[in-house]
Amino acid sequence: MATLAVMFKIDGEGMVHALQQAGEKLDAANGQAVLDFSAVRRVDPAAVSALEELAGIADGRGVKLALRGVNIDVYKVLKLAALAPRFSFLS
Amino acid sequence: MPEKSSLGEERMAYLEGLIRQARTAAAVFTQCTQEDVDRIVKQMVLAGLEQAQYLARLAIEETRLGVLEDKAIKNMVATEFVYNYVKDKRTVGTIREFPERGLAEVAEPIGVILSLTPITNPTSTVLFKCIMAIKTRNAVIFSPHPKAWRCCSEAVRIMYETAVKHGAPQGVFTCLELHDLQDNAYLMRHKDVGLIDATGGPGAVKAAYSSGKPALGVGPGNTPVYLEKTADPDMAVVDIITSKTFDNGTICASEQTVVIDDEIYDLVLKKFADLGAHICSEQEAALLARTVIDPATGFMRPMAVGQKATDIARVVGLSAKPNAKLLIAPIQGVGREHPLSAEKLCPVLAVYRAKSVDEAFKVCVDVNHAGGLGHTAVIFSSNNDIIRKFGEVINAGRIIVNSPGSIGALGGVYNDMVPTFSFGCGTGGGNSTTDNVNVYHYLNIKRVARRTPAHMWFRIPSQIYFNMNAVENLREFPSRSTIIVSNPALEQIGHVDIVRRYIPPETAVHVAVIPDAEPEAKVVMQGVEALHFYKADQIIALGGGSMIDAAKIMKLKYESPDADLEELAAPFLDIRKRVVQYPTEKVNRARLIAISTTSGTGSEITPFAVMFDKQNGRKVTLADYSLTPDVAIVDPQFVMSMPKGLTADTGIDCLTHGLEAAVSIYASPFTDCNAMQAIQLAFKYLPIAYEHPHDEEARTMMHNAASIAAIAFSNASVGVNHALAHAFGARFGVAHGRANALMLPHVIAYNASVPTKFMPSPNQRAYSAHTRYALMADLLSLGGSTVEDKVKKLITAIEQLLDRLAFPRSIADLGISREQFERAVPDLVKIAFDDPSWRSNPRMPLLSELQELFWSAYQGRPATQRASRQQTA
Numbered sequence: 001m002a003t004l005a006v007m008f009k010i011d012g013e014g015m016v017h018a019l020q021q022a023g024e025k026l027d028a029a030n031g032q033a034v035l036d037f038s039a040v041r042r043v044d045p046a047a048v049s050a051l052e053e054l055a056g057i058a059d060g061r062g063v064k065l066a067l068r069g070v071n072i073d074v075y076k077v078l079k080l081a082a083l084a085p086r087f088s089f090l091s
Numbered sequence: 092m093p094e095k096s097s098l099g100e101e102r103m104a105y106l107e108g109l110i111r112q113a114r115t116a117a118a119v120f121t122q123c124t125q126e127d128v129d130r131i132v133k134q135m136v137l138a139g140l141e142q143a144q145y146l147a148r149l150a151i152e153e154t155r156l157g158v159l160e161d162k163a164i165k166n167m168v169a170t171e172f173v174y175n176y177v178k179d180k181r182t183v184g185t186i187r188e189f190p191e192r193g194l195a196e197v198a199e200p201i202g203v204i205l206s207l208t209p210i211t212n213p214t215s216t217v218l219f220k221c222i223m224a225i226k227t228r229n230a231v232i233f234s235p236h237p238k239a240w241r242c243c244s245e246a247v248r249i250m251y252e253t254a255v256k257h258g259a260p261q262g263v264f265t266c267l268e269l270h271d272l273q274d275n276a277y278l279m280r281h282k283d284v285g286l287i288d289a290t291g292g293p294g295a296v297k298a299a300y301s302s303g304k305p306a307l308g309v310g311p312g313n314t315p316v317y318l319e320k321t322a323d324p325d326m327a328v329v330d331i332i333t334s335k336t337f338d339n340g341t342i343c344a345s346e347q348t349v350v351i352d353d354e355i356y357d358l359v360l361k362k363f364a365d366l367g368a369h370i371c372s373e374q375e376a377a378l379l380a381r382t383v384i385d386p387a388t389g390f391m392r393p394m395a396v397g398q399k400a401t402d403i404a405r406v407v408g409l410s411a412k413p414n415a416k417l418l419i420a421p422i423q424g425v426g427r428e429h430p431l432s433a434e435k436l437c438p439v440l441a442v443y444r445a446k447s448v449d450e451a452f453k454v455c456v457d458v459n460h461a462g463g464l465g466h467t468a469v470i471f472s473s474n475n476d477i478i479r480k481f482g483e484v485i486n487a488g489r490i491i492v493n494s495p496g497s498i499g500a501l502g503g504v505y506n507d508m509v510p511t512f513s514f515g516c517g518t519g520g521g522n523s524t525t526d527n528v529n530v531y532h533y534l535n536i537k538r539v540a541r542r543t544p545a546h547m548w549f550r551i552p553s554q555i556y557f558n559m560n561a562v563e564n565l566r567e568f569p570s571r572s573t574i575i576v577s578n579p580a581l582e583q584i585g586h587v588d589i590v591r592r593y594i595p596p597e598t599a600v601h602v603a604v605i606p607d608a609e610p611e612a613k614v615v616m617q618g619v620e621a622l623h624f625y626k627a628d629q630i631i632a633l634g635g636g637s638m639i640d641a642a643k644i645m646k647l648k649y650e651s652p653d654a655d656l657e658e659l660a661a662p663f664l665d666i667r668k669r670v671v672q673y674p675t676e677k678v679n680r681a682r683l684i685a686i687s688t689t690s691g692t693g694s695e696i697t698p699f700a701v702m703f704d705k706q707n708g709r710k711v712t713l714a715d716y717s718l719t720p721d722v723a724i725v726d727p728q729f730v731m732s733m734p735k736g737l738t739a740d741t742g743i744d745c746l747t748h749g750l751e752a753a754v755s756i757y758a759s760p761f762t763d764c765n766a767m768q769a770i771q772l773a774f775k776y777l778p779i780a781y782e783h784p785h786d787e788e789a790r791t792m793m794h795n796a797a798s799i800a801a802i803a804f805s806n807a808s809v810g811v812n813h814a815l816a817h818a819f820g821a822r823f824g825v826a827h828g829r830a831n832a833l834m835l836p837h838v839i840a841y842n843a844s845v846p847t848k849f850m851p852s853p854n855q856r857a858y859s860a861h862t863r864y865a866l867m868a869d870l871l872s873l874g875g876s877t878v879e880d881k882v883k884k885l886i887t888a889i890e891q892l893l894d895r896l897a898f899p900r901s902i903a904d905l906g907i908s909r910e911q912f913e914r915a916v917p918d919l920v921k922i923a924f925d926d927p928s929w930r931s932n933p934r935m936p937l938l939s940e941l942q943e944l945f946w947s948a949y950q951g952r953p954a955t956q957r958a959s960r961q962q963t964a
Contacts, residue, residue, distance in 0.1 A: 042122045045261045048115045073122050080118035080202065 009036045015043065019050040026054075029063045034090065038069030048081050055086040066090050098273055106277055109232055109265050110203065114283045116262035117202040117230040123258070125183040131257045132174065132226050138253040139170035139218045146214040146249075149242035154210050156397025161338035165215035165512075172503045172510040173222055177530050182227050186536070193541035198534045200228040202285040205278050207299065209291040211341035211397060211436060212512055213239035214246040216290055219512040221250035225259055227533040232284075233266040234275055236291060240266075272298070279304055288528070290513045300521060307528055309513045310520040312343040313434040313463030314496050315455035317481060318359060319448070320352040322471035326493065328362040330471070331440070334495030336416050340437045341397040344467035344489065344500030344514060348422065348432055348441040348458045350451045356444045360419070368419050368440075369404065369411035376420035376431065382407045383439050384430035391435050400438040425457035434462055448477060452484055459485050464519030469496040488515055488525030502527050545853050546667070549761040549806050550716045551696055552685075557725035557795055559787065562686060564724065565593035570629035570682070572599045574622055576642045577633040578607035581688060586729055590633055590686065601625050607634065609703040609710060610641035612656065618645040619652075622681065629682045632720070633729075635741075636692030639685045640700035643718045647700075650677040656702070660711040664930060673715040685720035688729040690780075690793040691741025691828055693748060693801020695723040710821065712927070719805070725798045727791040735781055738793075739896040740828030742777040745769060745797040746892075747831040751810035752803035753867065754842055754860040755931040756852035762807040767870055769800035774871055774888070778895050810932035811923075812838040815944055818922040822915055823907060832898045836886045837947040839864060843882045846934035860933040890953075901951025912949050919945055 008022040019035075026033060043051075058065045068090040070078070078084040098106070139146075147162035181187070187196040204224060208216045213235060224231045235243030244266040251264040267274060275295075279287055279302035287306040289299035296308035318327050335346050351359050364370050371379055382403065383395045395403060400418050404411035411418065422441045425432040431441040445451035459468060468487040472478050482490045491499035494506060502508035511527035526532065556564040573594055577587050582604055594600055603621050605614050622630070622645060632642030647654055651674035663669035685695035694700075698716045703709075733741075749769035752762055773796045779789035812834045820830035843861040865881035868874075873888050875881035890900070899905050902912060920941045923929070929936055936944075 043119060045112075045115045045119050048119060076121055077118045080121065081115050 007034045007036060010040055015040060015047045016050045019047065019054050023054045023057045026057055026061055026063050029061075031062065032064050032066070033058070034066045034068050036068045037071075037074065040074055041071065043074050043077055048077065048083065051078075052081075052083060052086075055083065059086075064088065098277055102274070103277070105268075106274060106281075109267070110278070110281055110283050112262035113203040113230040113232050113265060116260040117200065117228075119260040120228040120230065120263060121200060123183070123228055125181060127258055128183060128226055128228060129178065131254050131259050132177065132222055134257045135222055135225060135250050135253045136170045136174040138249055139222075140167055142246075142249050143167045143170070146218075146242060146246050149245055150214050150239065153242045154213060154239050154397070156211060157338040157341050158336075162215070165212060165338060166218055168501060168504070168510065169215040169219040169512055170222065172501075173219055176503060176510045177222065177226050180226070180530060182530055182534060185539075186534075193543040195539040195541075197537040197539055198227070199537050201533060201535060202229065203283055204229050204231045204286045204288055204533065205275075205284045206231050206233050207275070207287070207289040207291050207295045208233060208235045208239070208243055210236040210239045211343070212290075212338075213243050216512045217243050217246040218250065220288065221247070221254070221264060223530050223533050225254055225263070226530050229285075229533055230260075230263045231265075232278060233264065234270060234278070235266065237269065237271075240269060276302075286533070288513070288533075296521060307513065307515070307524070307532055308522050309528065310466070310516050310522060311434055311462060312347075312466030312514070312516070312520075313432075313458055313461055314344060314347045314467045314469060314487075315458035315463065315485070316346045316349040316469040316496065317451050317455050317472070318349055318351045318355070319451070319470065319472035319474060319477055320354045321473040321477075322355075322493070323473070324355055324359050324362055327471040328359060328366060330493075330495040332363070332366055332368065332417055334497040334499070335440055336400070336438050337495070337497050339397045339399060340435070340439070340497075342497035342501070343434070343436065344491075345436070345497035346440060346469060346495075347434055347463070348425070348443060348454075350443045350445050350454045350458075352448075352451060353444055353446050356442075360442065363417070363419055366416070367412075367414060368417040369400070369409060369415040371409065371418060371420040373421070375407070375409050376422070378407050379403075379409065379418060379420050379439060380430040383435055383437065384433055386430065389427050389430065389433055391433065391437070395439070396436045398437050403437060403439065425454060425461055432458055432461055452481070455481070456484055459487065463487070465516030465522060465525060466514060466520055467491065467496055467500045469494075469499070486517070486519045488517055489527070500527075542853060547757070547759050547761070547806075547854065549759070550698070550719060551802050551805060552720050552723045554721070555696070555723045555725065555798065557798065558791060559727055561724050561726040562590060562728070563593050565590065565631070565684065566595060568629065568682065568684065568722065569595055570598045572625045572627045573601070573629040573631060574618075574625060574627045575600065575602045575631045575633060576618060576638060576645065577602065577604060578638055579604055580607060581634055581638075584732065586633060586688065589728070590631060594631075598629075599625065601627075605638070605641060607637060609637050609701055610644060611703050611705045613705075615641060615644045615648065615702065618642075619648045622646075622649040622679075627681055629684065631684045631686065632695075633686045633688065635687065635689040636694040636701075639687065639692075639694035639720070640702065642683060642685065643694075643700040643720070644702055644713065646681055646683050647673075647713075647718065649681060650674075650679050652678055656711070656713065657704075659715070660713055662925075662927060663714075664927075666714065673717045675717075682722065683720045684722040684724060686724040686726065686729065687794070687797070689733060689737060689741045690730050690790070690797040691744035693745070693797050693804070695720055695725065696798050696801035697805045699805075710817075714927075723798060725794055727787065727794040730790055730794050731785065731787070733784070735784065738781050738784065739777075739898065740826045740832075741797065742773060742780065742793055742828070743832045743835070743893070743896065743898070744828035745793070745800045746773040746777065746889075747812055747816075747828075747835055748800035748804040748809060749773060749796075750835070750839065750867070751812055751932075752800065752807040754863050754933045755804075755807040755810060756850050756855055756933055757807040757931050758863075759807065759854070762803040765799050766803035766807065767867065769796045769803060770867055771870055772796035772799070774892065778892065781896055808931035809928045810838070810842070811929040811934075811936050811941075811944070813928035814923045814926035814932075814936075815919075815941065815948070817926050817928065818919045819902070819945070819948075821922075822919060823902075823905070825905065829898065832893050832896075833900075833902055833948045833951075834944065835893075836890050836953075837944050839882070839886050839889065841940070841944060842933055847937055847940065848935040850933060850935045852933075855933075858933065902945075902949040903951065907949075909949075912945075916942060916945055
């Protein structure tokens with residue numbers, strides 16, 4: 001992912017808000033965006049919904065989303081919620 | 092997506108929304124800890140207790156079934172009692188550990204559960220299932236009975252709001268809006284529903300099980316009660332009334348037909364009447380049956396379910412008192428002709444007068460089979476034998492003893508069963524479990540199994556005497572009556588007399604001379620007769636392997652006359668897990684002292700005995716450590732006159748024992764030292780003993796080597812070399828040692844190469860046969876710089892040894908034609924594969940590989956080439 005245009009730091013506390021902000025800035029992403037999840041310890045249903053929504057926006061704008069630093073518990077949530085295929089994952 | 096549905100798009104979107112919400116909640120829930128769920132559950136339980144009466148009132152108002160007070164109690168049981176059971180249970184992460192077995196159980200939530208709840212116990216069932224779901228981190232979509240939807244949805248709301256308030260994910264519970272069977276069918280088949288928990292009528296349960304999803308289906312009952320004459324009638328009557336009137340009999344575990352012993356029948360009915368039951372006359376019973384049971388179906392009428400006894404009595408027109416609690420109707424049989432023998436979820440009870448225990452049991456079984464299989468049964472008795480027999484003959488997941496059926500089956504009140512509101516009915520009821528459904532049914536339990544080393548052993552005779560004149564140690568063994576088992580040749584050359592000389596003089600000594608061949612049953616039994624006749628307390632086996640084997644079997648049959656030799660020879664994979672157990676009870680006792688007169692088989696040490704099954708023309712191997720001689724005497728004076736050929740044959744047998752034990756999957760530090768020592772001794776002293784038969788040191792060391800190798804292979808076993816040699820030797824009448832020699836270089840090359848199939852062996856951390864052979868080469872100072880070199884040098888050294896002993900180097904050299912051998916090979920391969928010897932070989936032989944090994948031995952081509960081609964890196 002050397003050509004990243006945008007990098008979003010997702011705060012574990014205000015996650016839904018951060019994801020909504022990321023969605024608004026996706027136009028600047030130049031085809032690719034990375035969401036830094038290293039500060040996210042847990043996700044709640046609202047965050048999962050926000051992620052799903054963001055993935056929908058990204059699809060619509062032709063932006064590929066990558067999640068960086070997702071811990072294994074959150075990764076499992078995304079797998080169980082059938083969201084994992086919509087992202088790529090970076091360590 | 093489920094199969095195509097006739098649901099409208101809007102309805103489907105609604106259901107999909109529910110599923111998505113539940114799936115997300117379940118996914119998020121996986122992040123919660125045990126502490127999280129325990130905290131949430133406690134608050135839910137408190138909320139449920141707080142609202143118990145409120146929810147009971149809602150249920151009564153909506154369903155018009157049951158008793159308010161009892162429904163409130165049920166709500167409290169569903170919360171408090173269930174909490175008491177689950178509060179300390181681990182349901183997150185590692186839930187149980189068995190360190191001594193290297194096992195741990197880890198909980199994995201199911202995800203989304205579709206839960207059907209009944210009309211009879213609506214709110215209590217919802218409370219119960221909510222608590223179970225949160226405790227196990229699952230999300231639930233509730234589908235209540237349509238006639239109990241309002242009270243159930245309120246119960247779900249209370250539980251949901253409390254759970255979310257204290258940390259459960261949003262969407263963890265949802266309740267289907269007013270729905271129909273199509274909704275249930277759609278959800279039951281949805282890919283994102285992990286489990287269906289159907290508590291309800293037969294239709295709901297059947298639909299759940301027919302959906303193709305994992306399901307907990309809890310069906311109808313028909314509880315028989317046996318009131319046996321030794322029971323406490325006062326307790327029984329109160330318990331039955333308590334149970335059958337509880338919530339107007341809506342619990343499906345409640346009593347349906349009470350079978351009463353003739354001796355106490357009148358007394359029991361009087362007690363029922365005294366406590367408020369109305370006993371129906373014959374005419375009344377017939378009227379009651381028509382009202383409660385639908386003659387068209389044989390099942391109870393819905394209008395009767397959960398109604399008061401007085402209300403039913405009024406409808407029927409019975410002359411019951413205004414405060415009648417229970418309507419009791421005598422019946423004369425079970426089945427459609429006796430309608431009241433069916434399930435009646437109302438305060439109507441059938442009674443049957445039984446003339447005997449046998450008749451009572453039969454009627455109970457009939458009731459059990461008339462719609463109640465797998466559910467619940469009750470017995471009142473103080474006769475433990477009758478209680479036990481009742482438990483055996485009745486097919487019920489819950490057999491309640493001396494307690495009320497309905498409350499007893501719920502668990503936790505009258506007994507220590509798991510509290511529940513869902514009764515598994517086993518296969519008899521079309522269910523997958525007979526359990527009281529509980530939190531563990533809401534979990535996938537994963538087993539983390541750590542590698543555990545198999546227990547190993549090292550068993551040998553308790554005393555081993557060796558070196559020249561070791562036979563003098565016979566003086567140490569007092570005996571009243573000793574039998575010497577030997578053969579004519581040994582008697583003739585004076586060996587038997589030498590033995591006699593050292594037996595204490597007060598001992599009565601008798602000699603049993605038997606042929607020097609693998610013993611037949613007839614010979615063994617003659618020896619056993621002699622042991623009985625002389626009341627022997629000591630057996631001295633003097634001879635080669637066959638003689639000592641014969642004595643082992645004689646001892647076995649003498650000590651345990653009922654031992655079935657054919658059965659004891661049954662095949663096994665692991666001696667510790669074998670099906671057949673050798674007898675431990677002994678009628679007689681005799682010490683077995685084994686004195687070997689050859690230096691190869693090691694039978695004086697081993698737990699094996701081979702006998703000849705003349706009838707079937709085959710050898711039968713017995714193997715058990717109880718066959719191990721008590722004392723081994725390894726005295727070289729008995730082998731000084733061994734012929735050259737026998738010296739070579741037995742010596743190579745000894746070497747093969749050492750080589751195979753050293754690479755066996757059962758090899759251990761306890762056996763390695765013996766195997767390696769035996770190999771070193773054999774390499775050094777076998778050629779000398781062969782070429783200089785009177786060399787006492789060489790004879791002594793080879794005699795020791797045979798016993799030391801036997802110590803190793805008695806505990807580590809042998810390998811594929813023996814399997815091949817047994818098959819080939821038996822088919823072509825070739826001596827065992829000679830047959831071993833023909834296979835040996837090829838088997839070493841085979842074992843040293845990369846296996847096609849590895850042998851499962853928990854005690855081995857890596858494949859090591861090749862490095863073990865290399866170690867042997869080092870011990871023998873054969874040189875070589877790499878493992879491959881060293882293996883080749885070991886093979887070469889063995890080939891040179893075989894040459895020095897003048898062994899034929901190929902099967903062809905024995906004069907066996909290619910055609911003759913070709914015809915034999917298919918059988919040889921089969922027999923070798925059936926031979927237990929290879930079970931401890933380091934690599935698992937394929938049939939094709941056994942065939943290849945036979946042909947290698949036939950051609951005698953240099954085995955080093957093979958080792959070179961396939962050497963393990």
